[in-house]
Amino acid sequence: MRVAKILHKAKLGQFLEGLRPQYKVVAPLQQGNKKTLGDLDLAQLEVGYSGKSRFPPKEYLFPESETLFTFEISGQEETVVIKEHLSETKTVIWGIRPCDLSGIKVLDTVFLSDTIDTYYQARRSNTLLLGLNCNEAEKACFCSSLAAGPFAHEGFDLVFTDLTDEFLVEIGSKAGEMLIKEDTALFSNATSKHEENAKLLEEKGKSSFKTWLDIKKVKAKLTSAFNSPIWDEQASKCRICGTCCFVCPTCHCFNIEDLRRSKKLVQRMRYWDCCQFSGFTQMATYNSRASQGDRWRHKIYHKFSYMPSKYNGLTGCTGCGRCIDLCQGSINIVEVLGRVVNG
Numbered sequence: 001m002r003v004a005k006i007l008h009k010a011k012l013g014q015f016l017e018g019l020r021p022q023y024k025v026v027a028p029l030q031q032g033n034k035k036t037l038g039d040l041d042l043a044q045l046e047v048g049y050s051g052k053s054r055f056p057p058k059e060y061l062f063p064e065s066e067t068l069f070t071f072e073i074s075g076q077e078e079t080v081v082i083k084e085h086l087s088e089t090k091t092v093i094w095g096i097r098p099c100d101l102s103g104i105k106v107l108d109t110v111f112l113s114d115t116i117d118t119y120y121q122a123r124r125s126n127t128l129l130l131g132l133n134c135n136e137a138e139k140a141c142f143c144s145s146l147a148a149g150p151f152a153h154e155g156f157d158l159v160f161t162d163l164t165d166e167f168l169v170e171i172g173s174k175a176g177e178m179l180i181k182e183d184t185a186l187f188s189n190a191t192s193k194h195e196e197n198a199k200l201l202e203e204k205g206k207s208s209f210k211t212w213l214d215i216k217k218v219k220a221k222l223t224s225a226f227n228s229p230i231w232d233e234q235a236s237k238c239r240i241c242g243t244c245c246f247v248c249p250t251c252h253c254f255n256i257e258d259l260r261r262s263k264k265l266v267q268r269m270r271y272w273d274c275c276q277f278s279g280f281t282q283m284a285t286y287n288s289r290a291s292q293g294d295r296w297r298h299k300i301y302h303k304f305s306y307m308p309s310k311y312n313g314l315t316g317c318t319g320c321g322r323c324i325d326l327c328q329g330s331i332n333i334v335e336v337l338g339r340v341v342n343g
Contacts, residue, residue: 002170003177004190009165011186013042018183019092023128026060028053028095037093046095048162051138052320056100056249057093058107061123064246065271068119068256073264086122092179094130094160099141099320101131101155102148103249106318109311110252119270128175131159135201137209140321142334145213148318150205161198168198211324213334215304215315217341222305225340231300232293234336237329238276240292244323244331245274250303250316253280275299300337 007015019025020040028035029044037053037060038044067085074081096104111120134141134150143149152159157176161168168190171177180187245251255273260266273280276295281288289295303316317333324332 005169005180005187006190007167007169007187009047012047013045015183015186016040016094023090023092026093052097055247056103057096058249060091060093062120067267068270069268071266091127095132096129097134098149098152099143099318100249101152102318105155106250107252109314128157131156133161135162135205139210140324142211142213143319144206144209145215146315146319151202163197168194211334213337214341218304218337221341230339231297234331235292235296237331238292239328240276241328242274242276243326243328247322247326249318249320
């Protein structure tokens with residue numbers, strides 16, 4: 001067990017509010033019947049929330065759209081001024097579920113390996129991750145199958161465990177430790193009893209899963225399932241809406257486009273793309289994945305075969321279950337992969 005503190009639930013808002021002078025503070029909010037991540041609002045703050053936010057926190061590190069450069073003609077000599085837009089906003093995100101912390105690990109690996117994505121790097125280096133462990137799995141959750149939950153053991157600056165009236169707060173980094181030191185009066189030392197209760201909750205959480213996936217068998221079976229009819233069968237249900245990509249904590253495909261804003265100003269924009277769109281692999285006279293079945297198969301192979309092969313076993317799925325919950329065509333990725341395994 002890491003160094004741990006206790007924070008009373010009634011003081012969570014005070015703790016987060018105290019970070020505002022230095023940070024943009026993001027937290028789960030209750031908006032109607034939906035849980036969303038947004039700028040801290042104490043009136044809507046979900047202190048003891050169950051489940052997960054509708055969208056993962058990846059948008060705070062890899063925005064849905066962003067300006068990379070501006071090209072502007074300036075002065076009488078019409079000199080082209082090129083300006084790069086790197087974020088300097090310091091951000092704290094509280095309430096990140098373990099599956100989403102694992103998703104950020106995938107994004108870190110993709111954007112900070114080989115050629116470093118400086119835009120992602122700027123946001124990542126300025127963002128502190130405050131996790132919140134899950135005491136109970138939702139119906140579509142299968143993070144336990146991918147060792148991505150229900151409790152987090154790495155990848156956070158602080159992680160909170162809900163002990164009913166209190167949070168057990170474990171420190172995962174020097175930056176996390178400094179957050180506590182800046183407001184020491186709010187925290188007390190955890191006892192062995194607190195830590196024992198957290199371990200019991202973790203075991204209880206592990207036993208609460210209703211959805212499972214044998215990831216080793218999936219990876220083994222995919223090698224011989226490339227021409228399976230199941231891909232076209234599932235693709236026939238697909239509405240090509242992109243929801244599965246946009247709510248996924250690991251999907252990271254994007255497009256880049258230059259947009260002319262005026263006679264003297266052009267913006268180079270980056271925005272999310274989705275492998276399920278017909279234009280994703282469209283070239284001048286050829287599309288390498290012309291059918292929806294090809295595109296659906298590629299998504300599965302990318303997550304469970306190509307990425308593990310490239311990144312030392314790292315899977316492009318964290319088992320958060322959002323693609324199951326929100327699919328407009330009622331496609332259940334676990335059921336599909338179960339059929340691949342048993343086929």
